[in-house]
Amino acid sequence: MSFQQEVIRPLRYMQPSVWGDQFLIYNKKAQLADEVDRLVDDLKEEVRKDILAALDVPEEHTRLLKLIDTIQRLGISYYFEEDIDKALQHVYEAYGDDWNGSNPSLWFRLLRQHGFYISCDVFDNFKDEQGAFKESLTSDVEELLELYEATHMRVQGETVLDEALIFTRTRLAEIAKDPIRSNSTMSSHIQEALEQPLRKRLPRLEALRYIHFYQQASHNESLLKLAKLGFNMLQSLHKMELSQLSKWWKGIDVPNNLPYARDRLVESYFWALGVYFEPKYSLARIFLTKVIAMATVIDDTYDAYGTYEELEIFTEAVMRWSVTCLDMLPGYMKLIYQRLLDMYKEMEEILEKEGKTDLFNCAKEFMKTFIKGYMMEAKWLHEGYIPTTEEHASVAYVTGGGSILITSCFLGMADIVTDRSIKWALTEPPLFKASSKIGRLLNDIAGHKEEQERKHFPSSVESYKKQYDVTEEYAYDLLHKQIEDVWKDVNRESLLCKDVSMPILMVTVNLIRTLEVLYKDNDNFTHAGEEFISHINSLLIHAISI
Known part of the structure; x- marks a missing residue:
């Protein structure tokens, strides 16, 4: 007598999307x-004209620096990219490391933000x-607040800024x-x-924050009006993109077809919007959102549903990357695999026309490496091994996703990604690893x-606790300190990377920055x-009310 053994899955309850279908329909106004x-x-x-007048x-x-800072904080620097670049280049050439003006x-903060590796010696005067x-x-x-903000542009070894x-x-x-010493507005600031x-x-x-703050303070009426109009015009574009993506996501129907997975399209779009919000990056935002949403489903498949044997089969199929692998997959995995192939095929056709096949192949290989990493996590969990x-x-x-996400970005x-940029990305540079x-x-x-409440691949917190025999809180503090140190590396690489443009x-x-928002207090994603x-x-x- 034969019988089929029941499959035991590491299930977890997943909250439905808090947004429902409200972004599905975009009522395009006149x-x-x-x-x-x-x-x-x-x-x-x-x-x-104001920028040019101050420049001369x-x-x-x-x-001039205060004007540029205000423009950037109001979210309208994309209107003045060339003007700002020329102005800061002029300031750098005029003063080098020897700034003799006030503030x-x-x-220091503005020039470092724009890639000028100026010295921090000026702060010895403080x-x-x-x-x-x-x-x-x-x-x-x-x-004092400006000095505080400037310290966050520091790199390793800059003791004066520490x-x-x-x-x-x-x-x-x-x-x-x-x-x-401070009114309620300044205290909040x-x-x-x-x-x-x-x-x-x-x-x-x-x-959003600064438009409100700027309006309450002494302000330039033209700048404020431009910021409000620009914000609303961009918001209209973003809503249209999210509607288009919602229709694509509805076709997958995660709640019914993959109920174990997170239905997080809106959160995925927020992620892409955090990376770039400007009009010219519309196509990039749409594709990046799809990558994040699909990577989330794949993450949940490895983490909260697939059996070890099924995950081995899926990993092999991804390594082969061929529609002929569909027949070897379990039913629920067929949908995921097909959508993954379709998504990349669509982008491949666009990039072939742009002559950027190398970049596409690079992004696809990082997706394979990403999934291979999930398989290693599943293997250690299966064996009960704490690394x-x-x-x-x-x-x-x-599996932190830096390489796959950045290349997907x-x-x-389009043309902002040059051949030199692609070669840089292929080396998996320090910025990728820092991310x-x-x-x-x-x-x-x-x-x-939450992860410790069920069988789960051990987190960095667990690894630190086990290896160094420390408390949970101590492990948290150690990891936060590591994050601060990695930010210094990000700053340094942003100043040293001359092979690629600032965008x-x-x-x-x-x-x-998006990760800092998503995971600031808890897992908001x-x-x-x-x-x-x-x-x-x-x-x-x-x-925004005009």
Whole structure:
């Protein structure tokens, strides 16, 4: 007598999408009136004249830097990319490392953000004869805040900035609690900066925050109006893209066909939007969203449903990458595999026309490596093996997704991705590894407690606890310190990589910033918290009142 053995699966309950189908239909409004387009063009021209006027007068260069900073924080720098590049190049050529204007912290932060590796020696002037930071710095709260923001552009070995961070963080925390020294607006401004410095903020979320702040303060009316109009025009484009993606995702029907997997299309689009929000990256955003959404389903298949034997078969099929492998797969895996092949085939046809087959092949190979990493995690879990921190890193940083996500980001960026950029990506440079490491550590910290409630591949937290015999809290602190150190590496690589353009480098920086938002307090990608839901509502549902 024969009988079929029941398959025991590592199931978990997965919350449904909190968004339902609300983004499925995009009610395209009438085209923006010609007068609105003309108004935007007129406002842009006003701002451009202001940049040029300040550029021609050395005494106005501090004001020029403040103007550029405001433009960037209002989220409209994509209107003035060439003007800003020329202005900062001019400032760099005029002063080098010897800035003699006011507000050296702003000068330092802006130039480093744009790839100029200027010296941090200017901050030695902030110290007294005993080598401590002057207490007189605390008399100007805005200047102190600028110094705090500048410290987040530091690289390894810049002790003066490490010390400046401790000094400013401590003094700002004290000022924020003192009603005599800071009003409620300034106190809120300080607390937001302490929680998440500018270097780690997503440009779209900073634009929302700063438009409100700028409106309350003394402001340039043209800049404010342009920021509001620009935000709403972009939001309309983003809603259209999300509607298109929702129709594609509806065809997969995750809740019914793959109920064990996370139905997280909107969160995947937020991720892509964090990487680049500008109009010219529409195709790139759409493809990156598909990669993230599918990678999430694959992650859940390895983590929460597939048996070890099924996962071996799926891994082999991915390595072969051929439609002929469909017949060897279990029923539920056929849908995943077919959609994966279709998704890449669609992008391959576009990139062939652009002459970027090498980039496509690179992204596809990283997807294979990514899935191979999941198989190694499944193998260790199957064998009950807890890897050392070094062994864990060798695999977990692959499944952290830096390489697959960054190369996927490049697909659809058109001519901005040059042959030199592709060669750089093929070497799997330090920036890729830094992104993977931060992503893995943030994910492990955010999801650690939930993952320990079931059989799961051990996180970085568990590996540290076992190898060094430390408490959970101590392991968290160690990992947070590692994240801070990796940010220094990100800053350094952003300054040293001369083979690729700044937009390419900013893809990686913005990817890491997005991870900081998604996993700041908990796993918002899996379990959207109130603050994250508010982000989606503000970016993709509610327009700004003009």
